[in-house]
Amino acid sequence: MKFSDWRAYQNEVAAFFRRQGCNAEVEKIVQGVRAKHEVDVHVKFRRSGIECTWVVECKLWKTKVPKEKVMALKSIVDDVGADRGIIVSEKGFQSGALDAVRDTNITLVTSIEEFERTASTNSSEEQLIYSDSGNGMAIYKFPDDSKPQHLLKYGDFIVSANWGSVTISIVDPKKRTIVRTVELDRYESKSPITGERVIRKHPPGAMAIAEGRLFVGQVFSDFLLVIDIETHSIVKRIYLPGGGEGQIAVSPDEKTIYFASNKENQFYIIDSATYKFESINYPSGGRGCMSLCADPGGRIIYIGIQRGGKLNGVSYFGGNCFVAVYDLSRKEYLKTLYLAEINNGRSDDATPACIEIDSKDQKIYIGMFQSMRGVCVVDSNSYEIFADIRFQKGDHNKHFNWVDPLSVKIYENYLLSLNRNNCELAVLDKTSLEVIETFYLGEAPNGPRDLEIISDEVIISYPERNGLIILDIEATSLNKSMQPTANAAAD
Numbered sequence: 001m002k003f004s005d006w007r008a009y010q011n012e013v014a015a016f017f018r019r020q021g022c023n024a025e026v027e028k029i030v031q032g033v034r035a036k037h038e039v040d041v042h043v044k045f046r047r048s049g050i051e052c053t054w055v056v057e058c059k060l061w062k063t064k065v066p067k068e069k070v071m072a073l074k075s076i077v078d079d080v081g082a083d084r085g086i087i088v089s090e091k092g093f094q095s096g097a098l099d100a101v102r103d104t105n106i107t108l109v110t111s112i113e114e115f116e117r118t119a120s121t122n123s124s125e126e127q128l129i130y131s132d133s134g135n136g137m138a139i140y141k142f143p144d145d146s147k148p149q150h151l152l153k154y155g156d157f158i159v160s161a162n163w164g165s166v167t168i169s170i171v172d173p174k175k176r177t178i179v180r181t182v183e184l185d186r187y188e189s190k191s192p193i194t195g196e197r198v199i200r201k202h203p204p205g206a207m208a209i210a211e212g213r214l215f216v217g218q219v220f221s222d223f224l225l226v227i228d229i230e231t232h233s234i235v236k237r238i239y240l241p242g243g244g245e246g247q248i249a250v251s252p253d254e255k256t257i258y259f260a261s262n263k264e265n266q267f268y269i270i271d272s273a274t275y276k277f278e279s280i281n282y283p284s285g286g287r288g289c290m291s292l293c294a295d296p297g298g299r300i301i302y303i304g305i306q307r308g309g310k311l312n313g314v315s316y317f318g319g320n321c322f323v324a325v326y327d328l329s330r331k332e333y334l335k336t337l338y339l340a341e342i343n344n345g346r347s348d349d350a351t352p353a354c355i356e357i358d359s360k361d362q363k364i365y366i367g368m369f370q371s372m373r374g375v376c377v378v379d380s381n382s383y384e385i386f387a388d389i390r391f392q393k394g395d396h397n398k399h400f401n402w403v404d405p406l407s408v409k410i411y412e413n414y415l416l417s418l419n420r421n422n423c424e425l426a427v428l429d430k431t432s433l434e435v436i437e438t439f440y441l442g443e444a445p446n447g448p449r450d451l452e453i454i455s456d457e458v459i460i461s462y463p464e465r466n467g468l469i470i471l472d473i474e475a476t477s478l479n480k481s482m483q484p485t486a487n488a489a490a491d
Helices: 007-017 067-080 095-100 113-119
Strands: 023-031 038-046 050-059 084-089 106-109 127-130 139-141 148-154 157-162 167-170 179-183 186-190 197-201 205-208 211-217 225-229 231-241 246-250 256-261 266-272 275-279 287-294 300-307 324-327 330-338 351-358 362-370 375-379 385-390 404-413 414-419 423-430 435-440 452-456 457-462 467-472 488-490
Touching: 007 023, 007 113, 050 067, 067 084, 067 095, 067 106, 106 113, 106 231, 113 197, 113 231, 113 375, 127 179, 139 205, 148 205, 148 246, 148 452, 148 457, 167 205, 205 246, 205 256, 205 362, 205 414, 211 246, 211 256, 246 300, 256 287, 287 362, 362 404, 385 414, 452 488
Parallel strands: 050 084, 084 106, 246 287, 287 351, 351 404
Antiparallel strands: 023 038, 038 050, 127 139, 139 467, 148 157, 157 167, 167 179, 186 197, 205 211, 211 225, 225 231, 246 256, 256 266, 266 275, 287 300, 300 324, 300 351, 324 330, 351 362, 362 375, 375 385, 385 488, 404 414, 414 423, 423 435, 452 457, 457 467
């Protein structure tokens, strides 16, 4: 999109916001606490019954916008009491400007055309559809064929990565509504059958949030996407060797994103403001990643690696999965924790599927994919395994001897394990590591996928049932006086 001059650019920015249902005024004089300000585009709209105000600066420059202009807009936003400031610049921004927006309500946009394609400021809430078909627990279905997979907690909301519709949804679990939906990238290809031009989709993978931006690995693409949550627009595509297939985590201060590639034998340390990154190789022989977790202390990250580990210096035939413990301050691996089990001289084909850290009890819980070990319990000081939670095969598990705990979370004194092949949520006592209750979630191909906890509600994604199961813990019979069952035992 080309513009004849700065005024045409400014008018196009205003027209964009009007097309979104907003009130947008050009060159508006706004009275602040300290002074009057002339604003390029002054935007007002209502969201969830609340009036919101944005101040937009338009820079049709031949050079990148420096830090000083960001700080100037921040000052204006604070003075007039606006909810957000936006700078639109087709030439982009200097690194100092990108760094200056950390922990602020300033959004930097590098393409008005891209902004229009992805942004959504008007109210577009959709109700999740309650369904109780008698197939396990009732579910709240998406209106379209979304197939929600990965979930991420964001305040009182859930971010859902949807493989079916290739979108990101912001869900309000209390209201049972989809608040916003963001369309992701598509790409041009040729049909292998007809040779005709087709438009294919890059489904969303693992996610993390840093400083108001959602980082999403797009599977089968070359990029890690960055989405501004407030405006719901794609603001950056970070090219990474190996592309967007891998696992992601964020530092406690949200200044750093970690992305462990499933294609390249390395992980990336990414500055969440400037998007600059450095790469760190996996330990020798390590390849493929299915889980990643950053320690709350900010010093250690744990990488669940699928192949290439060694037990006492020996590499066995088979998978040889392990967890690599990397010290960010010392820039070295402290340990490689071998997790595969050996049978008749062969390693199993297990993979660390998820990692949950319990800082209070100094434990690390590792959910194991394709493994009889179930959940490995690790001492977070010595990095030694001291127990396995070996779940029994359930009645609804028709194909495997293992249960595949794809997501493990801590809730008060309980450990929650989402066991895919058993189609169940298992609740364990953290002290005894024994199951005290299980919830059958219904049967569908590939089972449930992920879980998050908000207040006293457990939210579970179930792709082939096309929705979210929302379990109110307080409404169940779960309580501290319940006696353990014999469904599992720690060894």
